[in-house]
Amino acid sequence: MKNPLTRYIFQNQFLATLLFLLVAWAIIQLREVLVLIFISYILMAALYPTVEFFKKRKVPNTIAVFFTYIITVALLAILVFPLIPFFVSQIQLLFESFPQYINDSAKLLNINIDSNQFKALFAEELASVGKNVFSVTSRVFGGLFSVLTVIVVSFYLMLDYERIKKSVVLIFPKNDQGKALLIIERVQEKIGAWLRGQLILSIFIGGITWIALTLLGLSFALPLALIAGILEIVPTIGPIVSAVPAIIVALSISPTMALVVAGLYLGIQLVENNLLVPKIMQKAVGLNPIIVILMVITGAKIMGIMGALLAIPFASMLIVITRNIKHNN
Template identity: 35%
Template sequence: MSSSLSVSYSSIIRVIVVLIALVFLYLIRDIILILFLSFIIAAALDPWVNWFERRRLPRAVGVFAAYAVFFTILSVIGVLLAPAVAHQFKELSASLPGYYERFLKEIDAVSLSTPEAGQEITGLAKTLGSFAGNIIPALRSAIGGGFTIFLLLVLTFYLAIEDRSLKRLLRSILPDQYQPYLTRMINRIDEKIGLWFRGQLLLSFIIFILTAIGLFIVHQITGEVPFWLLLALIAGVLEVIPFLGPGIAGIIAVLLVLPNSFPVAVIVAVLSFVIQQIENNLLVPNIMQKSVGLNPIIVILVIVIGTRLAGVLGALIAIPLTASLMVVLKDIRSQNPLPSSASAPPAEPL
């Protein structure tokens, strides 16, 4: 009797400890997300840091050099683009009331001719208006907070320079028989996440350049796309949301041009469609598909789940986290393959 009570008490204590641990992890979920994001950036820096290490230089030198290059490029881009982007943003903010009034007039005109279509457009306008109103708060929550950025940089620095020490620490926790497997899995996940992050940066930059060139040419010919650089920047930023981001950027561009000129809005829509085709058929297969290898449906689902659980930051880390899990599942599948059709027992007749 006493032994059964002892087992019961120990089981209850284990359950309580697990629940407390889960609650604690939930309370510090933002810190965990930042830590995982730091791991992603450190994985992307790994080839650069290893290049320095092979030349008998400390890993810290490689990380400092990477930071120096990054902030130099960011400063140059800021000096070249910030004044134009700020000017276009100011003009757009001043023009939005006029855009909205002209858009409502167009909706009223359609409503008079076809009431059903007018109601559909009105509902769509309200939905898009609500979405647009949430863009700035979402972006602020994603990049805001000087302390968060500082913490991200510090964690990335230590994860990058202490790469081998962390792996040795993890190996020391597990039994000896699991250490080779753990080392192999960490290296594969590290490589996978690094490829994804570098590919995502390259993809966003290419989309920004293509959109900027296309909208600039349209503006030079028609004079109806004054916010071409701002729209290109939005397209590059939204590229972090696979499949959905480019479409959202195209809708925003068309809605801003539509009140001024319907033909130019059609041209912008065609341009957005062409860029999406280039992305889907040329860029993504050669840049992202090889590094991530996830089904598009899975990508969309994990982004929605990540957004639901942890907001914008959750959406950003959803893909690399899923890619890491796929590496583990693929390894488990390779070690325990399903029976082939030849060796499988025959199915029972229905």
């Protein structure tokens, strides 16, 4: 049975509306903090199976969390961090050359464009892109402090996850606590599976795109492949957007090359959607393409690129909760 105060609030339409508006206002005011917490939760959800792996082998929880973080940081330090400056310089070089590719493509198609406008546009974008690793990280995460916040918060979420679950469950009536715990665990499982799956898909798409574009002899194969891998995290829209610069670069060579590259990107997507996604993402939530597009547009409108990226896991979380509530009812 509901608490008398809760029942009174929801029976009174004015108070219920006021409560909803207050919650909405609080979310808007605290959105940056909530985004950091949500990113921390996604990171925790992705890494938590490793903690459980150690715990099943009688490793204490605290040590299991430390081991998980040490392994993760070591892998990043060895495989990722040393390559970031090189990747950034390659993408920057592509941006600098892109106006010329647009100009060459336009000449091939007998289209008159003002190349100076494109050069000015790309010069402005280049000025906003960081010239070192710190500035790029700052643009993506909102500063070094935010990155450290995500790392620390996700660490403590992982450390106290079992206790946090039990505390959240206590909010619900006693008869519903078992169902609430099950939903919390399923959300964590699905969100974690989503991030792990997206990382695998991004690496595969980036790698296969780089190999294919290199074999075709296309300039800037590496930065174009990096763009394809990064945008893979945005379903439906990401692969389409990533194909555009590659097709423009190919079009500067010949219309035939542009068709070949377009066919290549389409072929990679067909292989991914029909073979890879069903296997890799089987534990994650499948989203309707229309929902994906609407969520990405909404997220981008609210919080830019970060909002677009976080829209998918947020939608997945809501769908898992909704499905489980309907199933339990």
